[in-house]
Amino acid sequence: MTGRCSGGSGCVPSAPARTPEARRARLAARLAERARAGLARRLRVAEGPAGPERVVDGRRLVSFASNDYLGLAADPRVAGALARAAGRWGAGAGAAHLLGGHTAAHAALEEALAEWTGRERALLFSTGYMANLAVVCVLAGRGETVHADRLDHASLLDAARLSGARLRRYPHGDAAALARRLAADPSAAVVATDGVFSMDGDLAPLPALAAACARAGAWLVVDDAHGLGVVGPDGRGTAAHFGLGAGEVPVLVGTLGKALGTFGAFAAGDADVVEALIQWGRSYVYTTAPPPALAEATREALRIARAEPWRRERALALARRFREGAQALGLPLLPSPTPIQPVLAGGAARALALSAALEAAGFHVPAVRPPTVPEGSARLRVSLSAAHTEAQVDALLEALARAWRATEGADGA
Numbered sequence: 001m002t003g004r005c006s007g008g009s010g011c012v013p014s015a016p017a018r019t020p021e022a023r024r025a026r027l028a029a030r031l032a033e034r035a036r037a038g039l040a041r042r043l044r045v046a047e048g049p050a051g052p053e054r055v056v057d058g059r060r061l062v063s064f065a066s067n068d069y070l071g072l073a074a075d076p077r078v079a080g081a082l083a084r085a086a087g088r089w090g091a092g093a094g095a096a097h098l099l100g101g102h103t104a105a106h107a108a109l110e111e112a113l114a115e116w117t118g119r120e121r122a123l124l125f126s127t128g129y130m131a132n133l134a135v136v137c138v139l140a141g142r143g144e145t146v147h148a149d150r151l152d153h154a155s156l157l158d159a160a161r162l163s164g165a166r167l168r169r170y171p172h173g174d175a176a177a178l179a180r181r182l183a184a185d186p187s188a189a190v191v192a193t194d195g196v197f198s199m200d201g202d203l204a205p206l207p208a209l210a211a212a213c214a215r216a217g218a219w220l221v222v223d224d225a226h227g228l229g230v231v232g233p234d235g236r237g238t239a240a241h242f243g244l245g246a247g248e249v250p251v252l253v254g255t256l257g258k259a260l261g262t263f264g265a266f267a268a269g270d271a272d273v274v275e276a277l278i279q280w281g282r283s284y285v286y287t288t289a290p291p292p293a294l295a296e297a298t299r300e301a302l303r304i305a306r307a308e309p310w311r312r313e314r315a316l317a318l319a320r321r322f323r324e325g326a327q328a329l330g331l332p333l334l335p336s337p338t339p340i341q342p343v344l345a346g347g348a349a350r351a352l353a354l355s356a357a358l359e360a361a362g363f364h365v366p367a368v369r370p371p372t373v374p375e376g377s378a379r380l381r382v383s384l385s386a387a388h389t390e391a392q393v394d395a396l397l398e399a400l401a402r403a404w405r406a407t408e409g410a411d412g413a
């Protein structure tokens with residue numbers, strides 16, 4: 001996920017606004033400009049658990065919008081574990097980890113995550129965004145450089161900026177270009193990449209990235225928010241898919257709100273890396289620990305994800321079914337072997353029109369537009385889950401074929 005302009009007043013050059021009225025007028029002008037460009041975001045109100053069928057703004061839709069790849073967000077065993085644990089632990093942790101909020105429930109989940117990912121230690125964070133902030137800020141700083149894939153998630157890019165290091169973005173998936181840059185850059189401290197790219201669904205070329213990092217003595221940080229639980233043996237993610245372990249990928253970030261269906265995140269690595277995050281990770285230290293009941297629910301979700309490999313096999317099989325159908329229709333796909341299946345629309349106007357046409361046909365498929373993705377590559381982001389049926393995927397393809405024809409010319413082409 002890219003994101004050059006995150007909404008600061010730097011987005012629209014203008015004279016300084018020195019009165020409250022002028023400030024408000026400038027804000028209104030920026031909002032109006034965003035809407036005119038077809039880039040305004042809109043909150044939708046969903047009801048009921050995050051499953052494949054959902055009431056959105058009062059209408060029942062078949063949803064291809066969630067990252068709940070294994071269908072665990074609404075699993076009664078996970079929800080039941082949450083409810084039972086809330087009875088035991090209460091609703092909240094009550095304090096930051098270092099000030100009394102760290103419980104046996106957190107410790108047990110950290111141990112389970114470390115064992116699963118084959119790392120010495122894992123450390124829980126409240127969100128993946130915060131995990132990335134801590135990891136990059138602890139491992140890089142002023143006078144150093146963070147090299148990031150051009151399509152990395154926004155939180156990795158923000159982390160690099162916050163670290164005070166120089167941020168350089170290498171062409172997407174181009175390990176050779178990265179290796180050349182690293183060879184010429186003695187200040188390189190961190191190379192940060194998504195494992196599975198969140199808006200494209202493709203895998204980072206981790207073996208080549210790891211080799212380049214080893215030669216340059218840079219930390220390789222892999223944010224596998226969309227790979228863990230879905231790809232690799234035992235769902236252990238993109239590094240495991242390539243047969244790489246802690247030696248090649250020393251710092252692994254995972255999120256709990258995607259395949260595991262709950263909420264939160266973790267960073268895993270050797271004991272010293274985790275100890276450094278505890279000492280200096282400001283987004284770890286200065287925030288309330290996640291609810292212990294949530295940690296218990298996540299441990300149940302992890303148990304199910306590992307005990308029921310058919311879930312990830314099914315999500316991947318439905319993704320293949322979608323791809324075959326879309327290819328037969330001549331729709332422009334990206335080379336994604338994962339449940340993230342983007343359909344490239346081009347301009348923002350067509351992406352929006354496609355999403356609206358699908359919604360009229362009963363499907364929720366979000367349009368993803370710049371600056372989340374690069375200019376000219378607006379898309380529908382279809383995400384498949386083990387909870388979908390074949391019939392739902394086939395019905396989506398039919399609706400997509402009609403919507404595709406109906407929106408030709410929507411970008412004014």
Ligand SMILES: *Cc1c(COP(=O)(O)O)cnc(C)c1O
Pocket residue numbers: 126127128129130132153155194198223224225226255256257264265
């Ligand atoms: C979702 C996501 C995050 C953020 O994780 P949250 O727990 O939702 O804050 C970070 N990195 C990637 C690649 C993601 O897709």
